[in-house]
Amino acid sequence: MIIKINEVGTRDGLQSISTFIPTAVKTLWLDEEHACGVREIEVCSFVPPKLIPQFSDATDVVEHAKRLSGLTVSALVPNLKGAQRALELGVDKINYVLSVSESHNLANVRRTTKESVADFERIVALVSEHQGKKPKVVAGLSTALGCTIEGKVTHEAVRTLALLMLKAGADEMILADTVGYADPKAVKQLFQQVKSDLGPIPITAHFHDTRALGLANVCAALEAGIDSFDASLAGLGGCPYAPGASGNIATEDLVFMLESMGLNTGIDLTKLIKARQTICQALGDHPYHGTIAKAGLPIGFELSQSQSQSQSQSPH
Amino acid sequence: MIIKINEVGTRDGLQSISTFIPTAVKTLWLDEEHACGVREIEVCSFVPPKLIPQFSDATDVVEHAKRLSGLTVSALVPNLKGAQRALELGVDKINYVLSVSESHNLANVRRTTKESVADFERIVALVSEHQGKKPKVVAGLSTALGCTIEGKVTHEAVRTLALLMLKAGADEMILADTVGYADPKAVKQLFQQVKSDLGPIPITAHFHDTRALGLANVCAALEAGIDSFDASLAGLGGCPYAPGASGNIATEDLVFMLESMGLNTGIDLTKLIKARQTICQALGDHPYHGTIAKAGLPIGFELSQSQSQSQSQSPH
Numbered sequence: 064m065i066i067k068i069n070e071v072g073t074r075d076g077l078q079s080i081s082t083f084i085p086t087a088v089k090t091l092w093l094d095e096e097h098a099c100g101v102r103e104i105e106v107c108s109f110v111p112p113k114l115i116p117q118f119s120d121a122t123d124v125v126e127h128a129k130r131l132s133g134l135t136v137s138a139l140v141p142n143l144k145g146a147q148r149a150l151e152l153g154v155d156k157i158n159y160v161l162s163v164s165e166s167h168n169l170a171n172v173r174r175t176t177k178e179s180v181a182d183f184e185r186i187v188a189l190v191s192e193h194q195g196k197k198p199k200v201v202a203g204l205s206t207a208l209g210c211t212i213e214g215k216v217t218h219e220a221v222r223t224l225a226l227l228m229l230k231a232g233a234d235e236m237i238l239a240d241t242v243g244y245a246d247p248k249a250v251k252q253l254f255q256q257v258k259s260d261l262g263p264i265p266i267t268a269h270f271h272d273t274r275a276l277g278l279a280n281v282c283a284a285l286e287a288g289i290d291s292f293d294a295s296l297a298g299l300g301g302c303p304y305a306p307g308a309s310g311n312i313a314t315e316d317l318v319f320m321l322e323s324m325g326l327n328t329g330i331d332l333t334k335l336i337k338a339r340q341t342i343c344q345a346l347g348d349h350p351y352h353g354t355i356a357k358a359g360l361p362i363g364f365e366l367s368q369s370q371s372q373s374q375s376q377s378p379h
Numbered sequence: 380m381i382i383k384i385n386e387v388g389t390r391d392g393l394q395s396i397s398t399f400i401p402t403a404v405k406t407l408w409l410d411e412e413h414a415c416g417v418r419e420i421e422v423c424s425f426v427p428p429k430l431i432p433q434f435s436d437a438t439d440v441v442e443h444a445k446r447l448s449g450l451t452v453s454a455l456v457p458n459l460k461g462a463q464r465a466l467e468l469g470v471d472k473i474n475y476v477l478s479v480s481e482s483h484n485l486a487n488v489r490r491t492t493k494e495s496v497a498d499f500e501r502i503v504a505l506v507s508e509h510q511g512k513k514p515k516v517v518a519g520l521s522t523a524l525g526c527t528i529e530g531k532v533t534h535e536a537v538r539t540l541a542l543l544m545l546k547a548g549a550d551e552m553i554l555a556d557t558v559g560y561a562d563p564k565a566v567k568q569l570f571q572q573v574k575s576d577l578g579p580i581p582i583t584a585h586f587h588d589t590r591a592l593g594l595a596n597v598c599a600a601l602e603a604g605i606d607s608f609d610a611s612l613a614g615l616g617g618c619p620y621a622p623g624a625s626g627n628i629a630t631e632d633l634v635f636m637l638e639s640m641g642l643n644t645g646i647d648l649t650k651l652i653k654a655r656q657t658i659c660q661a662l663g664d665h666p667y668h669g670t671i672a673k674a675g676l677p678i679g680f681e682l683s684q685s686q687s688q689s690q691s692q693s694p695h
Contacts, residue, residue, distance in 0.1 A: 209677055214679030215679045246640050247640060248639070248641060274671050274677070278592060278594070279595040282563050282598055316590075323562030354588070354591035358559065361525055362527060362530040363525075
């Protein structure tokens with residue numbers, strides 16, 4: 064079975080770093096992970112540079128990413144204006160974000176959820192009228208498993224919003240545990256329900272490891288039939304208000320778990336662990352997480368079959 | 380559903396600390412966790428004090444633990460001599476340890492697995508002839524999911540040894556991922572098989588979080604019907620040869636996950652997080668792990684029903 068892993072550290076991770084990371088380091092990150100076999104990367108966020116100066120070089124980063132063969136280049140987009148920029152630059156996927164919980168949506172994108180849905184409809188229309196290559200339009204549902212402002216978020220609220228976004232024209236869906244509130248039981252149930260509601264459109268799970276349950280939640284989502292996961296190299300990210308709390312699940316730990324289970328990620332883990340070192344060195348001193356890079360691979364560890372085959376075919 | 384959590388940090392954690400921890404700190408640890416609702420603790424190891432001086436005060440620690448009402452006092456025992464001491468002191472459970480992989484057994488207890496089984500038979504005989512209170516005799520199978528010397532350990536080898544130990548008179552079984560090699564797929568399969576082989580005798584899962592999969596492995600074991608787990612407060616433990624690698628899964632993170640899933644551990648998590656702080660302060664500067672104590676409980680987090688009921692009945 065093939066599992067898709069999408070690197071989001073270049074967006075979700077970098078947005079947690081207040082000092083500007085040079086464009087060359089960002090493109091090095093893209094190059095390194097691409098060389099390991101990662102085939103989808105959320106390369107930036109099209110937010111106003113005034114709000115997050117980290118992404119003021121989004122144009123250069125996207126241009127670079129587009130040159131990496133076979134890479135699906137996605138970008139986070141909070142509104143119509145961001146979608147226009149993403150469309151002009153020719154990204155492959157527009158990851159539009161809105162929160163299931165109203166208060167979080169108001170805090171994050173300064174409008175009601177209803178207004179966010181209406182804006183999404185305008186983005187879908189914009190894309191459908193676009194003459195060039197049409198990107199996929201993805202609905203990213205934040206706080207799908209809990210909210211730091213409202214607490215519990217009901218599965219019913221998530222299902223209702225997911226159906227609204229499907230009706231509005233979403234090609235794909237991301238359900239995000241933005242604040243690390245999910246548990247395996249809730250995850251399995253929610254993803255089963257939404258998958259059954261939405262039918263065949265691709266659904267990605269986006270977990271944070273804030274409360275140590277990130278990889279357990281991945282297992283629960285796998286059981287619900289989910290085969291696409293967001294992750295961040297070295298778990299870069301995390302909340303500035305919770306020192307020591309990690310961000311997204313670490314890409315390399317996720318690859319290790321899946322490959323251990325005989326699932327094929329298409330990613331060369333040994334190479335990825337080396338890439339982590341290169342990238343972290345280039346990024347400088349930030350809070351990194353992740354375990355496998357420290358502990359090392361088990362003796363006799365084997366990558367999943369298709370991955371080992373592709374490795375044995377490589378000329379070394 | 381009720382899940383049993385056994386604190387093993389007082390044995391597995393402390394044995395990783397080379398400086399002697401005062402007896403008063405050890406008994407404080409026992410008192411604190413007992414007050415949180417923990418009802419089984421592996422309080423020490425009956426190894427020769429020359430080998431591990433940390434447990435030279437085992438007698439005092441056991442005597443103290445025995446005074447805590449409703450607590451099942453267990454102790455690790457590597458051989459007949461240790462079992463004799465444990466029996467004299469009146470522990471409730473003798474956790475006899477041997478490794479599935481021959482090389483690890485030779486390195487750890489300096490004899491072949493076959494010799495370890497024979498020694499276990501002598502311990503069972505000793506206990507059955509004992510006039511006083513008879514402790515339960517537990518077979519702890521180390522390296523059940525992989526070995527740092529031999530690499531892969533087959534499920535077949537684990538099943539064969541588990542059946543041998545059952546035949547030899549084990550009242551209970553512990554399957555341990557001693558070196559953090561397990562993955563959720565292997566865990567689910569192995570525990571299903573062994574559970575089916577052994578019938579109704581209690582089986583405990585003992586996971587290390589060395590490679591970040593500890594809690595995911597717990598979920599997999601839950602699916603195989605396992606309802607008893609070892610854990611170490613603050614994840615104390617870990618291998619001296621892998622700096623930064625954590626030890627056992629952290630008790631407080633395990634309780635958080637299970638209670639989030641609506642499973643009742645009988646443990647007051649808020650109190651346990653405070654106890655962690657008290658105990659770590661008393662223990663001093665050591666590598667602590669665990670996430671929930673840093674990140675804090677989610678807003679609106681509820682303990683499982685029976686636990687909340689017992690809380691609402693308490694006079695505060």
